[in-house]
Amino acid sequence: xxxxxxxxxxxxxxxxxxxxxxxxxxxxxxxxxxxxxxxxxxxxxxxxxxxxxxxxxxxxxxxxxxxxxxxxxxxxxxxxxxxxxxxxxxxxxxxxxxxxxxxxxxxxxxxxxxxxxxxxxxxxxxxxxxxxxxxxxxxxxxxxxxxxxxxxxxxxxxxxxxxxxxxxxxxxxxxxxxxxxxxxxxxxxxxxxxxxxxxxxxxxxxxxxxxxxxxxxxxxxxxxxxxxxxxxxxxxxxxxxxxxxxxxxxxxxxxxxxxxxxxxxxxxxxxxxxxxxxxxxxxxxxxxxxxxxxxxxxxxxx
Numbered sequence: 602x603x604x605x606x607x608x609x610x611x612x613x614x615x616x617x618x619x620x621x622x623x624x625x626x627x628x629x630x631x632x633x634x635x636x637x638x639x640x641x642x643x644x645x646x647x648x649x650x651x652x653x654x655x656x657x658x659x660x661x662x663x664x665x666x667x668x669x670x671x672x673x674x675x676x677x678x679x680x681x682x683x684x685x686x687x688x689x690x691x692x693x694x695x696x697x698x699x700x701x702x703x704x705x706x707x708x709x710x711x712x713x714x715x716x717x718x719x720x721x722x723x724x725x726x727x728x729x730x731x732x733x734x735x736x737x738x739x740x741x742x743x744x745x746x747x748x749x750x751x752x753x754x755x756x757x758x759x760x761x762x763x764x765x766x767x768x769x770x771x772x773x774x775x776x777x778x779x780x781x782x783x784x785x786x787x788x789x790x791x792x793x794x795x796x797x798x799x800x801x802x803x804x805x806x807x808x809x810x811x812x813x814x815x816x817x818x819x820x821x822x823x824x825x826x827x828x829x830x831x832x833x834x835x836x837x838x839x840x841x842x843x844x845x846x847x848x849x850x851x852x853x854x855x856x857x858x859x860x861x862x863x864x865x866x867x868x869x870x871x872x873x874x875x876x877x878x879x880x881x882x883x884x885x886x887x888x889x890x891x892x893x894x895x896x897x898x899x900x901x902x903x
Contacts, residue, residue: 632803634826634849634872635667638894639903640768642670642877643685647733647898650693650726652683653741654752661756661765665903668766668806669753670896673746673792675783680717681746681795685772687711687781689723693730697722713781717745733898746792750799768806768828768896769796771814785813793822808852812844819846828852828874837865850874852896855883863890 641663644656657669672685689710691702702710712720726741750767757764771792773782782788796805807818808828815827828850831840841847847869853862855875866873872893878884879898887895897903 635766635894638668638766638768638872638874639665639900640668640670640874640894640896641666641900642896642898644669644671645898645900646730647735647879648901649737650730650739650741652685652743653725654744654749655726655739655741657749657753658756660900661753661762663900663903666765666900667763668768668894670768670770671746671749672770672772674712674772675788675791676712676717676720677714678716679791681791682712682717682720682743683746683749684712684725684743687713687772687777689720693725693728695724695728697724699724699727701728711781713783735899747795747799750795750801754799754801764804766804766806767801768808770830771807771809771811773809773811773814775811775813785811785817789814789817789821793818793825806850808850815848816845819848826850830876831857833857837862841869841871847871850893852876855887858887858890858892860890863892867891 641660643651645660649656649659652671660666660669671683674682674684676682688708689702691704691707694702696702721742724740725743726739729738730736771788773785773788778784796802806826806828807815808830809815810830815829818825818827826849829844829848830852832854850872851866852874855878858875863873874894874896875887875892876896877898878887878895881902884895884902
């Protein structure tokens with residue numbers, strides 16, 4: 602092969618790669634967020650064991666659902682797992698032997714100090730969660746975020762379903778740094794590595810009460826949608842000033858939402874998606890205020 606052939610082959614490859622990257626970037630920009638984001642909180646924990654693959658698969662059976670909401674933690678061996686609490690909960694989890702976790706051991710099993718191989722042996726679905734009497738009791742475990750994404754994407758492909766969005770929360774705060782969660786930069790890197798590897802970035806929103814994680818996302822991953830979770834007595838303006846930028850979504854506890862808040866948010870181009878709304882009456886009230894979505898434990902209410 603002569604030098605001219607090598608040069609033109611390299612040039613052709615460069616153009617193909619460049620075009621491919623350009624198309625991928627355009628596709629990310631062309632993805633439309635739902636006009637109303639109907640979100641299954643923790644996969645719909647009112648019906649299925651929370652934050653599990655089976656919960657997400659069940660939520661997908663409701664045609665109105667557009668978004669799967671979930672929580673993430675990091676294990677000792679650096680795995681991103683889908684679970685809410687800092688510690689394994691005595692309220693609805695069982696040991697690998699199928700026994701209760703004594704309430705005196707409520708802080709015996711911190712997620713961040715457990716390797717995933719041990720964590721996955723605990724049962725999150727058999728013990729009744731008394732707060733949700735409709736929840737089915739099915740033996741299951743805390744899953745890797747990567748495995749959950751694979752399962753959802755496989756279901757979408759096999760059953761020719763619409764592409765759902767993922768609303769993924771980082772469970773961390775300043776007091777928990779290096780105790781029950783890594784520092785935010787580490788958390789974000791581990792989380793985004795999974796999301797980018799699975800090629801779902803355009804369909805992801807990263808949400809948090811911990812403003813540090815979404816500030817990092819905003820700076821280092823500007824194409825990724827962010828949501829600021831709030832439950833306080835601050836005004837809309839105060840929460841925006843606290844965050845330091847306008848997020849894609851402001852996600853307040855439902856009792857904070859009124860017409861004034863939605864008006865101000867929309868004027869800034871910020872969507873409003875309140876949580877956690879579990880009655881038809883409250884869903885209707887919030888819809889009348891022109892919110893952009895709702896997070897509920899009961900996806901069958903949409």
